[in-house]
Amino acid sequence: MAKSTSNKTTDTQPVKFIFDKSNYRWFIISIAVVILGFVLMAGTTDIYSNTKIVLAPIVVLTGFGIGFYAILKKPEAK
Numbered sequence: 001m002a003k004s005t006s007n008k009t010t011d012t013q014p015v016k017f018i019f020d021k022s023n024y025r026w027f028i029i030s031i032a033v034v035i036l037g038f039v040l041m042a043g044t045t046d047i048y049s050n051t052k053i054v055l056a057p058i059v060v061l062t063g064f065g066i067g068f069y070a071i072l073k074k075p076e077a078k
Contacts, residue, residue, distance in 0.1 A: 019075065026070035033063030 037060030043051050 017075075020073075023070050023073055023075065026066060026073065030063050030065075030067035030070055033066060034060055035063075037061075037063055 037056050037058075040059060041052055041056035043049065043056070046052075
């Protein structure tokens with residue numbers, strides 16, 4: 001039996017993450033906007049108020065749009 005010797009050299013390179021700090025910041029902002037939209041949707045006891053029917057869904061969809069932007073945004077090159 002022949003022994004195989006392997007000379008493994010490890011080149012240490014810094015880990016490159018997919019998301020940058022700004023991506024996480026935008027994602028946290030999007031979560032806050034979505035939560036605000038759901039709070040507006042829960043709002044008052046009036047079921048047919050403009051806040052519940054018009055404003056809250058627009059705020060929630062805006063929050064989801066910001067979330068998609070946070071995911072698709074490329075990290076800044078250094």
